[in-house]
Amino acid sequence: MASHQPRPRSLPPSPPLPHSSPMPLSLNQWTTKSWSLAEAVAGCVGQGVPGIGLWRDKVAEHGLEAAARLVRASGLTVTSLCRGGFFTSPDSAADNRRAVDECVALGTDVLVLVAGGLPAGTRDLPAARWSVLQGISDLAPYAAERGVKLAIEPLHPMFCADRAVVSTLGQALDIADAAEAATGCGNVGVCVDTYHIWWDPQAFEQIRRAGERGRIHAFQVCDFLVPIPADALLGRGHVGDGVIDIAAFARAVRDAGYAGHTEVEIFNRQVWDAPGELTLRTVIDRHVQLTAELG
Amino acid sequence: MASHQPRPRSLPPSPPLPHSSPMPLSLNQWTTKSWSLAEAVAGCVGQGVPGIGLWRDKVAEHGLEAAARLVRASGLTVTSLCRGGFFTSPDSAADNRRAVDECVALGTDVLVLVAGGLPAGTRDLPAARWSVLQGISDLAPYAAERGVKLAIEPLHPMFCADRAVVSTLGQALDIADAAEAATGCGNVGVCVDTYHIWWDPQAFEQIRRAGERGRIHAFQVCDFLVPIPADALLGRGHVGDGVIDIAAFARAVRDAGYAGHTEVEIFNRQVWDAPGELTLRTVIDRHVQLTAELG
Numbered sequence: 272m273a274s275h276q277p278r279p280r281s282l283p284p285s286p287p288l289p290h291s292s293p294m295p296l297s298l299n300q301w302t303t304k305s306w307s308l309a310e311a312v313a314g315c316v317g318q319g320v321p322g323i324g325l326w327r328d329k330v331a332e333h334g335l336e337a338a339a340r341l342v343r344a345s346g347l348t349v350t351s352l353c354r355g356g357f358f359t360s361p362d363s364a365a366d367n368r369r370a371v372d373e374c375v376a377l378g379t380d381v382l383v384l385v386a387g388g389l390p391a392g393t394r395d396l397p398a399a400r401w402s403v404l405q406g407i408s409d410l411a412p413y414a415a416e417r418g419v420k421l422a423i424e425p426l427h428p429m430f431c432a433d434r435a436v437v438s439t440l441g442q443a444l445d446i447a448d449a450a451e452a453a454t455g456c457g458n459v460g461v462c463v464d465t466y467h468i469w470w471d472p473q474a475f476e477q478i479r480r481a482g483e484r485g486r487i488h489a490f491q492v493c494d495f496l497v498p499i500p501a502d503a504l505l506g507r508g509h510v511g512d513g514v515i516d517i518a519a520f521a522r523a524v525r526d527a528g529y530a531g532h533t534e535v536e537i538f539n540r541q542v543w544d545a546p547g548e549l550t551l552r553t554v555i556d557r558h559v560q561l562t563a564e565l566g
Numbered sequence: 567m568a569s570h571q572p573r574p575r576s577l578p579p580s581p582p583l584p585h586s587s588p589m590p591l592s593l594n595q596w597t598t599k600s601w602s603l604a605e606a607v608a609g610c611v612g613q614g615v616p617g618i619g620l621w622r623d624k625v626a627e628h629g630l631e632a633a634a635r636l637v638r639a640s641g642l643t644v645t646s647l648c649r650g651g652f653f654t655s656p657d658s659a660a661d662n663r664r665a666v667d668e669c670v671a672l673g674t675d676v677l678v679l680v681a682g683g684l685p686a687g688t689r690d691l692p693a694a695r696w697s698v699l700q701g702i703s704d705l706a707p708y709a710a711e712r713g714v715k716l717a718i719e720p721l722h723p724m725f726c727a728d729r730a731v732v733s734t735l736g737q738a739l740d741i742a743d744a745a746e747a748a749t750g751c752g753n754v755g756v757c758v759d760t761y762h763i764w765w766d767p768q769a770f771e772q773i774r775r776a777g778e779r780g781r782i783h784a785f786q787v788c789d790f791l792v793p794i795p796a797d798a799l800l801g802r803g804h805v806g807d808g809v810i811d812i813a814a815f816a817r818a819v820r821d822a823g824y825a826g827h828t829e830v831e832i833f834n835r836q837v838w839d840a841p842g843e844l845t846l847r848t849v850i851d852r853h854v855q856l857t858a859e860l861g
Contacts, residue, residue: 394811400767429724431765432792432809442767470726472695472737497727501796514727516689 294525296558297322297350299491299536300329303547308333312345314551322348322532324491325377327370339376349379350532351422351462351489358406359387359399359436367410374419381488382414383422383462386437388430399436404446411456422488423447424462427470429503440468440477447486460486463524464536466493466507469515475523482527490524492517492561493537500540507538510557518564525565533558589820591853592617592645594786594831595624598842603628607640609846617643617827619786620672622665634671644674645827646717646757646784651679653701654694654731658682662705669714676783677709678717678757681732683725694731699741706751717783718742719757722765724798735763735772742781755781758819759831761788761802764810770818777822785819787812787856788832795835802833805852813859820860828853 298320300311308329315323323342330338330352342349355370357363367384374382386403389396407421414421423443426435437443440461447459461481468474481487494513496506510517521533535554542550593615595606603624610618618637625633625647637644650665652658662679669677681698684691702716709716718738721730732738735756742754756776763769776782789808791801805812816828830849837845 389809394809396764396811427723428765429722429794429798432790438765439767445767469691470723470733472734472740495727499724499794499798503724503794503798514684514689516691 294490294521294529294531294533294562295321296555297324297348297532297534298551298554299324299326299351299353299534301326301353302535302537302542302554303550304543306547308338309341310547312341312347314547315347316345318548318551318555320347320551320555322350322534324351324353324534324536325349325379326353327373330373330377335373335376339378343378348532349377350534351381351383352377352379354383354385354424355410355421356384356406356423356435357387358403359390363387363406364409367406368413371410371414371417371419375417380418381420381422383424383489385424385426386435388433388436396431396436400442403437404449407446407459408450408453411450411454411459415456415458420458420460420488422460422462424464424489424491425467427467429499439471439473440481441473444477444481444484444486447484457485460484460488462489462491463487463520463529464491464493465515465517465520466491466495469495469520474520478520478523478527482524482529485528487524487527487529487531489534490521490529490531491534491536492520493535496539502540505538505540507536509537509542509553510535510561518561521561521565533561589785589816589824589826589828589857590616591850592619592643592827592829593846593849594619594621594646594648594829596621596648597830597832597837597849598845599838601842603633604636605842607636607642609842610642611640613843613846613850615642615846615850617645617829619646619648619829619831620644620674621648622668625668625672630668630671634673638673643827644672645829646676646678647672647674648678649680649719650677650705650716651701651730652682653698654682654685658701659704662701663708666705666709666712666714670712675713676715676717678719678784680719680721681730683728683731691726691731695737698732699744702741702754703745703748706745706749706754710751710753715753715755715783717755717757719759719784719786720762722762724794734766734768735776736768739772739776739779739781742779752780755779755783757784757786758782758815758824759786759788760810760812760815761786761790764790764815769815773815773818773822777819777824780823782819782822782824782826784829785816785824785826786829786831787815788830791834797835800833800835802831804832804837804848805830805856813856816856816860828856
């Protein structure tokens, strides 16, 4: 089940991309990490991928205003901006407002939030989680006024200490409910990412719950590879290369009323080392297969 | 927060071990992996540790009957036998009955169960979880007739695919409830292991739930080290070397009515490479500190 990408001398033809799919494809640009923003946009346009998920670092490299012009001219749907959050760090508030402004400039209405880990040297997980709720409640009105939805992304529990103290969909939805109760803003929801939540016995129940409240703001997919590589962050594979029944999750978010894109986000050294064009071709092929499986 | 063990030329004196602690210390013998069963028993007796948690492979090396004589003669409490389970593999049933018989021989009433991962090449997590419930329901009456309690150990979600499809205390308790409903046997409960569950937003609520039904059959502790090492299995540290508020968990299980031992189980290359006597001394020192923190 290890991820591997052969490097053929010429790209074989792909089946046509189902543009009319109920959950059309979006390329999260970290999947083609070696590509600049301009290359990723050109790649999506060239291969007929209708959506792109942007990262703030790549946008900053290009310059925000130029990036905004580029993606608007491309006709691509910007399905999300990654990422705000890190509420357990000092000074996150100002940076998160900037991230919301960047969403507006780039023409996306979804900001993905990674909660942040335990503050260095501390062990007080409930306190860190409280900081996340506070930070989101502070940010929600600012984002709502600008038409931006906040998508809390629970990360796999292996990243609880150093990246995200929000570890499950249920916990993220509890935060969304509490933030709405505190602020009256209904724009806080979740990013459902198969890699992070596939193990959760409550995942499908919580996807239904999220759908009932209109809280599924993004759907990201990639596979979970076994064994976990030495750098645990990079154990993500192309759809079908790992242990996750990704079609079951695609069905679940669709049945919960999600009508947005399927954004493919892969962190994997081999995928990153492959030519961007080939990686994108594999992403497209797997999406075609996934769509066929969904029926 | 990395685990490290200095190697002094002579062992410094330790403070006296709190034998009368409400949760006395037990050494899980894999913590001193280089030690044989005889060495571990001698180490515990020599350093005044009242309990030991045994592993079937170490017991088999010594021979079951001889092992039983040895531990009975030592006066140590055998706090658990690791491990049965692996219900998603064929032929687990007969082996699990043997594990129950070994508990009886060794004089422990707790068999720790690791659920087993996804069957190779499959992605059907609900089916694998169903197999676990079936396997436990099959085993519970056999164990109950012999006075043995089954302690389902949820493993960290990073091990869901290859080791244990039971990932949370709540899920384990749902299985225990369902097994009791199916069999009438009340002997199915959980092993609460800080390393595996510390990240879970529902952990304390589920510890209370477990206590209310008398389902906390074992309490294992070690710390969670960051970063996760290349072999993710070995990222466990001595109490205090990682990110877990272990005292909070000790208080929680105590307040939930657990009156058994605190069994220290550490998988860590550096800890294993240290002399067993030194590792055990560190285990004792940290237990003294933990007990003091509990008040």
